[in-house]
Amino acid sequence: EVQLVQSGAEMRKPGESLKISCKGFGLIFTSYWFGWVRQMPGKGLELMGIVYPADSDVRYSPSFEGQVTISADKSLNSLYLHWKSLNVADAAIYYCVRLVSEAGFDHWGQGSLVAVSS
Amino acid sequence: EIVMTQTPLSLPVTPGEPASIFCRSSQSLLGSDDGNTYLDWYLQKPGQSPQLLIYSLSYRASGVPDRFSGSGSGTDFTLTISRVEAEDVGIYYCMQRIDFPFYTFGQGTKLELK
Numbered sequence: 001e002v003q004l005v006q007s008g009a010e011m012r013k014p015g016e017s018l019k020i021s022c023k024g025f026g027l028i029f030t031s032y033w034f035g036w037v038r039q040m041p042g043k044g045l046e047l048m049g050i051v052y053p054a055d056s057d058v059r060y061s062p063s064f065e066g067q068v069t070i071s072a073d074k075s076l077n078s079l080y081l082h083w084k085s086l087n088v089a090d091a092a093i094y095y096c097v098r099l100v101s102e103a104g105f106d107h108w109g110q111g112s113l114v115a116v117s118s
Numbered sequence: 119e120i121v122m123t124q125t126p127l128s129l130p131v132t133p134g135e136p137a138s139i140f141c142r143s144s145q146s147l148l149g150s151d152d153g154n155t156y157l158d159w160y161l162q163k164p165g166q167s168p169q170l171l172i173y174s175l176s177y178r179a180s181g182v183p184d185r186f187s188g189s190g191s192g193t194d195f196t197l198t199i200s201r202v203e204a205e206d207v208g209i210y211y212c213m214q215r216i217d218f219p220f221y222t223f224g225q226g227t228k229l230e231l232k
Contacts, residue, residue, distance in 0.1 A: 033219075044223055045160075045211055045213075045223040047219075047221045050219050059219040061219075062220070103174065103177070104174075104213065105160070105168075105213075106173075106179065108167040108168055108169065110167055111167055
């Protein structure tokens with residue numbers, strides 16, 4: 001069974017750094033693109049960017065370029081989302097997703113809640 | 119950026135009745151090379167992660183009941199539920215997948231029971 005298992009909820013202060021993770025089970029990690037989707041409180045879904053773990057090719061959606069760093073470690077079947085300096089507006093639930101080129105985002109992680117408050 | 123616009127944003131439905139959700143894209147989602155239409159539908163049930171319902175306009179994802187169907191062409195699309203059940207409550211999103219990797223979602227349509 002394919003599963004994407006994300007790291008737990010995090011609380012940080014503005015200006016602090018954070019890295020959240022997503023580990024894949026039951027799949028060939030290097031055969032797919034994976035992505036991160038943001039859902040701000042009470043709002044819709046936004047694709048932040050995608051990564052191809054086989055060669056670490058990363059593509060960012062324009063709104064998120066320079067704001068976060070997406071990476072992957074194929075030896076650990078894991079992908080990551082990193083902030084150097086959080087601000088209050090980064091508070092959201094972040095979902096990792098698997099992209100199947102013919103079928104969209106067919107698997108989603110359980111979500112990682114990020115809270116940012118002074 | 120391709121803009122996706124859904125209507126209505128809120129949809130109260132009586133159980134057993136049909137329901138339709140509409141989605142419009144600012145550009146055609148018809149692939150010129152392969153004839154596929156790159157439009158997907160997702161459902162986010164309360165307190166859960168979103169799940170894939172329909173991909174490439176009209177193909178149901180694994181395990182999705184056949185009361186869900188997708189249709190449309192070019193820039194106008196419809197998700198239809200033939201008979202709404204209680205478990206169908208949640209927020210429905212359309213998403214365009216033609217503009218790799220800049221996929222965009224609609225605002226979401228909240229389906230609730232009357």
